[in-house]
Amino acid sequence: EIMLTQSPATLSVSPGERTALTCRASESVSTNLAWYQHQPGQAPRLLIFGASTRATGTPARFSGSGSGTEFTLTISSLQSEDYAFYYCLQYNKWPPWTFGQGTKVEMK
Amino acid sequence: QPHLQESGPGLVQPSETLSLTCTVSDDSLSSGSHYWDWIRQPPGKGLEWIASMYYSGQTYYNASLESRVTISVDVFKNQLSLNLRSVTAADTAVYYCARHVRGSFGVITYFDLWGQGTLVTVSP
Numbered sequence: 001e002i003m004l005t006q007s008p009a010t011l012s013v014s015p016g017e018r019t020a021l022t023c024r025a026s027e028s029v030s031t032n033l034a035w036y037q038h039q040p041g042q043a044p045r046l047l048i049f050g051a052s053t054r055a056t057g058t059p060a061r062f063s064g065s066g067s068g069t070e071f072t073l074t075i076s077s078l079q080s081e082d083y084a085f086y087y088c089l090q091y092n093k094w095p096p097w098t099f100g101q102g103t104k105v106e107m108k
Numbered sequence: 109q110p111h112l113q114e115s116g117p118g119l120v121q122p123s124e125t126l127s128l129t130c131t132v133s134d135d136s137l138s139s140g141s142h143y144w145d146w147i148r149q150p151p152g153k154g155l156e157w158i159a160s161m162y163y164s165g166q167t168y169y170n171a172s173l174e175s176r177v178t179i180s181v182d183v184f185k186n187q188l189s190l191n192l193r194s195v196t197a198a199d200t201a202v203y204y205c206a207r208h209v210r211g212s213f214g215v216i217t218y219f220d221l222w223g224q225g226t227l228v229t230v231s232p
Contacts, residue, residue: 034218043112043222044155044204055220087155091217095168099155 002026002090006100012108013078021103023071023088032092035064035073038085038102047086048073075105083107110135112205112223120230126195130188130205130223138163138183143208143216146179146190148201149225156201159190160208160216168216195230202227 003026013019023033031051038044046055048064051071061076075082088100116128128146137144146158159179160168169177178191188205207221 032217036219041224043224044206044219045222046218046220049218049220089218094216095157095160096170097157097160097216097219099157101154 001096002029002093002098004088004090004098004100006086006088006103008103009101010104010106012106014108015078015080017078017108019075019078019105021073021086021105023066023073023100025069025071025090027093028068029090029092031067032090033064033066033071034089034091035062036087036089037082038087040085044087078105110207110221112207112221114203114205114223114226116203116226116228118227118229120195120199120228122196122230122232123194126190126192126199126228126230128190128203128205128226128228130190132186132188132207135207136183137181137186137188140210142210142220144181144188145206145208145219146188147204147206147219147222149204150198150201158192158203161188162210197230200228200230 005024007022033051035048036044047058052064063074065072085102087102111133113131120126143160145160161179176193180189202225204225205223206219209217211217
């Protein structure tokens, strides 16, 4: 089973700031990695798949990068609606499909 | 816009069976382009994939739950179901249904649409 480790667990960010979240895999997942945004009480939302391809409707301020075992989700200028939990998912080796433990982006 | 909606009892007694239904709107479980899955999130913890099913009957289960779980689809009602037997407090979680993209050559990839989730508490 591939383990995904996200860091940091919590990020305190001011509106308008640039921020980066990291996801590390226990073995190579190539570019078979997705990122999700989750507001509590709502459905998780797909942001990025293929490590760097924005899903339909994902704002351009979100970008994904990386391959192999290290991946980054960057938010170029944080908006108020971006305060949420973010999860990475690997789909290179399955089952099981596995998620990181999440990063909470909170207001500074 | 396609929509997934989970439903089921919010409270289940220990040792009993947890049964959930996911109703799919504006999409078809038998379209062939997706698998259909259950995922859960215990309070304060991360997301755990439970099971996946294709309309033709192919299933995948998380090995940690396989002995207690059954996933099924009703293509006429356009519903996905989950049964989890012999539940304990550790099964308390928000349960999500999700649409799972089927790629080329049968590769199953990422989840592209989720329901809002339903909280199930296991307690006497």
